[in-house]
Amino acid sequence: MPSGFPLSGIFSHFVTMKYWLAFEVFASYIYSVVGYSLVREYSGQSFFDLWDFYGGYDNTTQGNAIWVNQSYATSQKLAYVDSQGNVIIKVDNITDVPMGQNRSSVRITTQDTYDVGSLWIIDLNHIPFGCSVWPAFWSFGPNWPEDGEIDIIEGINLMSDNQISIHSTPGCTQNGSEYQLGTSGATTNCSEPSGCTVMETSPNSYGSGFAAAGGGVWATQFDVSGIFIWFWSRPDVPTSILQVDSASMDVTQWGIPHASYPSSSCNITQYFTAQNLVLDITLCGNWAGAGGSYNASCGNSGPTGLCYQDCVVGPGSPRYDNAYFNVSYVRAYTSALPSATSTTSIIPTTSTTPTTATTSSTTSYGGQFIESSDNNGWGAVVMLLIAAPIAVIGSWPLMFKKWRQGIPPVQSA
Numbered sequence: 170m171p172s173g174f175p176l177s178g179i180f181s182h183f184v185t186m187k188y189w190l191a192f193e194v195f196a197s198y199i200y201s202v203v204g205y206s207l208v209r210e211y212s213g214q215s216f217f218d219l220w221d222f223y224g225g226y227d228n229t230t231q232g233n234a235i236w237v238n239q240s241y242a243t244s245q246k247l248a249y250v251d252s253q254g255n256v257i258i259k260v261d262n263i264t265d266v267p268m269g270q271n272r273s274s275v276r277i278t279t280q281d282t283y284d285v286g287s288l289w290i291i292d293l294n295h296i297p298f299g300c301s302v303w304p305a306f307w308s309f310g311p312n313w314p315e316d317g318e319i320d321i322i323e324g325i326n327l328m329s330d331n332q333i334s335i336h337s338t339p340g341c342t343q344n345g346s347e348y349q350l351g352t353s354g355a356t357t358n359c360s361e362p363s364g365c366t367v368m369e370t371s372p373n374s375y376g377s378g379f380a381a382a383g384g385g386v387w388a389t390q391f392d393v394s395g396i397f398i399w400f401w402s403r404p405d406v407p408t409s410i411l412q413v414d415s416a417s418m419d420v421t422q423w424g425i426p427h428a429s430y431p432s433s434s435c436n437i438t439q440y441f442t443a444q445n446l447v448l449d450i451t452l453c454g455n456w457a458g459a460g461g462s463y464n465a466s467c468g469n470s471g472p473t474g475l476c477y478q479d480c481v482v483g484p485g486s487p488r489y490d491n492a493y494f495n496v497s498y499v500r501a502y503t504s505a506l507p508s509a510t511s512t513t514s515i516i517p518t519t520s521t522t523p524t525t526a527t528t529s530s531t532t533s534y535g536g537q538f539i540e541s542s543d544n545n546g547w548g549a550v551v552m553l554l555i556a557a558p559i560a561v562i563g564s565w566p567l568m569f570k571k572w573r574q575g576i577p578p579v580q581s582a
Contacts, residue, residue: 205288205418205502209281212498216256217248223276223449232303232451233458233481234260236276248275251495255294259493260302260450262485272481272489276449281501282311284443287391288418288502290410291321294384295495297450298376300326300467301480302492303457306387308444314338317441320364321389321398324375325457327466331374333398333428334364341365341435349429359435367428373402377491384495386410390420392504393438395431399423418502446501448494453477 211219223236242248248258261273283289289308297304305323310316318336333351335341336359343365345353354366369375373382383403388410390397397420401407409415409422430437456462458476471479480488
């Protein structure tokens with residue numbers, strides 16, 4: 170440490186309300202040091218057992234896709250497990266679609282819902298891409314859109330970078346300068362149609378680049394302290410995730426998230442309820458097929474310059490040969506302890522009604538008891554006392570860097 174380092178000046182910043190709030194956000198974030206325990210893995214031959222197929226037209230984005238039922242998807246090889254044990258979910262690239270009809274695709278939704286205090290990890294080898302193609306891995310609350318939406322993987326047409334976003338009712342915001350690796354969009358109001366977006370800046374997060382790199386992994390922390398999303402291209406996936414026995418996770422080992430939505434600007438338990446996970450692929454619609462979005466990379470795909478006429482109609486191959494998910498697994502974890510600031514039990518369940526407690530908290534899965542505590546709120550106090558010195562130590566390099574740049578420290582995570 171150089172002589173003359175302004176210790177008193179730095180600590181004076183922390184005693185102001187603004188910097189103390191940033192400190193509290195970081196402290197609550199590292200509360201997750203207690204880790205997460207695996208409660209559900211979707212993989213292999215049993216992958217589809219606990220997902221529901223949509224079985225109807227895309228009536229959510231006005232896309233030109235029919236999300237078929239399970240029996241049709243299975244018979245037409247639109248949803249299956251390949252010889253390597255990976256799950257394939259795809260757009261029909263066989264049928265010659267006549268004018269006026271839509272193309273078959275798949276949307277599946279988990280039967281379980283996952284409450285605040287959850288962690289989701291998805292390992293993918295391939296993401297759908299191509300003109301008119303609009304895939305997503307996302308979550309929503311049962312009373313959509315009032316119960317919130319988290320878009321973890323989403324892109325259109327020939328985009329090269331993944332776009333992350335959250336959607337909410339009015340009152341939830343992102344200030345655009347969060348502690349994250351991605352770049353926030355222009356809208357800070359998450360109730361706007363586009364939501365609060367973060368564009369991935371790491372290479373190979375979407376499209377052909379993602380496939381060429383061997384795929385990658387996303388992790389989403391859905392916590393009272395905020396919603397935090399990480400991405401790793403295949404060469405960079407953390408060892409903790411690669412381990413065969415990954416029954417528990419410690420997110421504090423993962424570094425800076427690629428997208429951060431801290432509770433300081435969006436009260437997670439107010440704007441989000443227990444979430445279902447969704448994998449789907451639609452075509453065209455009000456984003457991929459919109460004039461500016463479509464013409465930016467796909468306007469010359471056919472004679473009309475229109476998404477439906479030039480892409481959906483006609484032969485499916487080679488146009489939709491890359492319009493498929495290849496999934497190694499989806500894993501859902503829950504906090505090892507009850508939330509520090511919420512009495513809602515963390516219960517992955519098919520019920521959308523959370524269980525609450527006052528003097529005790531129980532974490533359960535499928536009716537099977539896992540852990541119970543009776544701490545009358547003292548656990549939160551103890552964890553905060555532990556988190557505070559760690560937060561100061563952990564944020565010291567960032568504060569020093571800001572001081573060297575002549576900028577006072579603003580926030581940590």
